[in-house]
Amino acid sequence: MALADDTVFALARGFRFQWEPAQAAYVLLYPEGMVKLGSSAGEILKRINGTSAVSEIVADLERAFPGVALRQDVTEFLEHAREKGWIRAGQP
Amino acid sequence: MPGSPNPPLWLLAEVTYRCPLHCVYCSNPVDYAKYGVELATDDWLRVLREGRELGATQLGFSGGEPLVRDDLEVLVAEARRLGYYSNLITSGIGLNERRIAALKDGGLDHIQLSFQDSTREINDFLSSTRTFELKRRIAKLIKQHDFPMVLNVVLHRLNIDHVGALLDLAVELEAEYVELANTQYYGWAYVNRGELLPSREQLQRAEEVVNRFRERVGNRMKIYFVVPDYHERRPKACMNGWGAVFLCLTADGLALPCHEARMLPGLEFPSVRDQSLRWIWYESPAFNRYRGDEWMKEPCRSCPEKAKDYGGCRCQAYLLTGDPANADPVCDKSPEHAIVTQAVERAEQARVAVATKPVLFFRDDQNSRTLSRERRREPVA
Numbered sequence: 001m002a003l004a005d006d007t008v009f010a011l012a013r014g015f016r017f018q019w020e021p022a023q024a025a026y027v028l029l030y031p032e033g034m035v036k037l038g039s040s041a042g043e044i045l046k047r048i049n050g051t052s053a054v055s056e057i058v059a060d061l062e063r064a065f066p067g068v069a070l071r072q073d074v075t076e077f078l079e080h081a082r083e084k085g086w087i088r089a090g091q092p
Numbered sequence: 093m094p095g096s097p098n099p100p101l102w103l104l105a106e107v108t109y110r111c112p113l114h115c116v117y118c119s120n121p122v123d124y125a126k127y128g129v130e131l132a133t134d135d136w137l138r139v140l141r142e143g144r145e146l147g148a149t150q151l152g153f154s155g156g157e158p159l160v161r162d163d164l165e166v167l168v169a170e171a172r173r174l175g176y177y178s179n180l181i182t183s184g185i186g187l188n189e190r191r192i193a194a195l196k197d198g199g200l201d202h203i204q205l206s207f208q209d210s211t212r213e214i215n216d217f218l219s220s221t222r223t224f225e226l227k228r229r230i231a232k233l234i235k236q237h238d239f240p241m242v243l244n245v246v247l248h249r250l251n252i253d254h255v256g257a258l259l260d261l262a263v264e265l266e267a268e269y270v271e272l273a274n275t276q277y278y279g280w281a282y283v284n285r286g287e288l289l290p291s292r293e294q295l296q297r298a299e300e301v302v303n304r305f306r307e308r309v310g311n312r313m314k315i316y317f318v319v320p321d322y323h324e325r326r327p328k329a330c331m332n333g334w335g336a337v338f339l340c341l342t343a344d345g346l347a348l349p350c351h352e353a354r355m356l357p358g359l360e361f362p363s364v365r366d367q368s369l370r371w372i373w374y375e376s377p378a379f380n381r382y383r384g385d386e387w388m389k390e391p392c393r394s395c396p397e398k399a400k401d402y403g404g405c406r407c408q409a410y411l412l413t414g415d416p417a418n419a420d421p422v423c424d425k426s427p428e429h430a431i432v433t434q435a436v437e438r439a440e441q442a443r444v445a446v447a448t449k450p451v452l453f454f455r456d457d458q459n460s461r462t463l464s465r466e467r468r469r470e471p472v473a
Contacts, residue, residue, distance in 0.1 A: 013240060014240035014268070016201065018175060020149060021147075022099050022146065022147025023099075027149065029149055029177035030177075031179065031201070031240050031242055031268070031269055032179075032242065032269065032271075032316070033150075034101065034149055034150060034177070085311060
């Protein structure tokens, strides 16, 4: 299923996203576990706020990292994150 | 020890050994009654700060029953301020409207509620309390306050046939996570092993029920099924390695690489009353004792799987063979593997019958004093 441009994602309930200096990485914390995120995953999840649409997130990332088309990478990651239960469509 | 260890990620704060329940498989030390004064609030606040500085992210408040301490709300609020993701591991006893609201305000992230069984009869028998109905009410309270809830059940011969009903209970109570944790045979569970170890057939049936349930509910509910290592042929990678990610703090202030390690001989575990957490994690002899593989004996030393399971569990090696540096005898490469297979054989022959009054040592102060006086470590036949 293709991801609609106007989809809005929020972190799933019970998940917390934060920067960890000791690991020099963003992490996702949830009951009984933690995911250490790669830098691009961290940059994407940082922009998941329950109000920005996918198209806005892509545009913002392309401003931050000029010269690369990011839409496909971003939507693939978001599909993956939704599959994993880290994020869900809709308001927080 | 080659290289520098990674920081601890997971802190378990056993804030008290006191508990209103008397579970026959309690993971607290059998001789808990002889340990001294609990850490004060300020000690805990300092240790939490030090742990966070080292890089710990997950924090479990456990016990005993952590709600026995009336400063739990203070500790939870500080944990949130420091950036921990915190979990209250509780029997539910002591939770009420006022306290749960304070825990929510303080920023507690989730709650793990234990049940001993899906039936009132066995729940109340195993914990030696009348708590089944109370726990159901507490589960509702947890959901009303919008906490993610982990339903935890320790499995053994007397309740493993009820996993279907336990999963139904989890659905009814709207748990997001279910932890069906087969008993690990340490502490009180080791003393009571003869009555608790399930048969292979029971285990197989339980796994089938869990798998069918998983297919039915999909990822609406996450189920952790912890297999009992006695039925395996390779040991568990205990704690992901000694002093690798996990740091346990006991009620009286000892720092341990796992819940059970304080029983090990020849090690002096440091106290947070005397040392910083940084020194304890990186420098203390106890935390370095079984890091890496220098300490290993055969068959572990030359084993290609040693980097995968680290030779299993040091506490189990000690309990079953008398030497913590031996291979965990769960491994069928261990020359002492027969100790485990014989225990499983005895379990195959045992009858499943709560009605015949199993011989169980309930976890209470009197049994603790008796067992530590006798220095009894052997399971009751």
